[in-house]
Amino acid sequence: xxxxxVEIERLIKEALPDASVEIRDLAGDNxxxxxxxxxxxxxxxxxxxxxxxxxxxxxxxxxxxLHALALQTGTPEG
Amino acid sequence: xSIQDFIKNEVTSxxxxxxxxxxxxxxxxxxxxxxxxxxxxxxxPYKGINVLDSAxxxxxxxxxxxxxxxxQLYVKGEFVGGADxxxxxxxxxxLQTFLSEKGVSVGARA
Numbered sequence: 619x620x621x622x623x624v625e626i627e628r629l630i631k632e633a634l635p636d637a638s639v640e641i642r643d644l645a646g647d648n649x650x651x652x653x654x655x656x657x658x659x660x661x662x663x664x665x666x667x668x669x670x671x672x673x674x675x676x677x678x679x680x681x682x683x684l685h686a687l688a689l690q691t692g693t694p695e696g
Numbered sequence: 697x698s699i700q701d702f703i704k705n706e707v708t709s710x711x712x713x714x715x716x717x718x719x720x721x722x723x724x725x726x727x728x729x730x731x732x733x734x735x736x737x738x739x740x741p742y743k744g745i746n747v748l749d750s751a752x753x754x755x756x757x758x759x760x761x762x763x764x765x766x767x768q769l770y771v772k773g774e775f776v777g778g779a780d781x782x783x784x785x786x787x788x789x790x791l792q793t794f795l796s797e798k799g800v801s802v803g804a805r806a
Binding site for chain 2: 666678688690
């Protein structure tokens with residue numbers, strides 16, 4: 619039950635092409651990551667909505683194959 | 697009562713509800729434990745519901761908020777977020793303001 623960081627980044631960028639994605643591996647077990655995702659498509663969205671957009675990009679892997687992804691999201695202006 | 701009705705009832709009849717893994721006394725997941733610590737620190741009374749008690753609840757809560765992970769925090773029936781969002785709100789002081797605005801008594805920490 620694990621997921622490679624590059625795979626997470628690829629999926630996020632597939633759904634949010636303009637996103638800048640920075641992924642930190644928290645535990646070295648391909649299962650606990652922190653990710654910072656910056657994209658214009660978050661503009662006007664609440665934090666919950668922004669995170670839901672990232673979870674949707676991960677096509678159901680979140681909470682299943684991928685146990686923990688500590689998310690920070692924002693728009694380019696912050 | 698369907699699981700969705702159960703959840704709906706819990707979040708509307710309790711001001712603050714935390715769906716978590718384990719109990720406030722014995723959190724069984726780091727993220728759930730983090731939110732418990734934050735709520736205890738800000739002194740907000742809340743009801744902890746252990747999703748590990750039932751697989752149906754564990755899946756049902758994810759469908760309810762279309763949110764794939766546990767814990768999930770609800771205030772006055774509104775989904776606030778998971779561990780990341782609650783921690784972010786706490787660190788910026790937004791959580792305390794949010795709770796006060798929603799009329800949730802926030803105990804002064806000594």
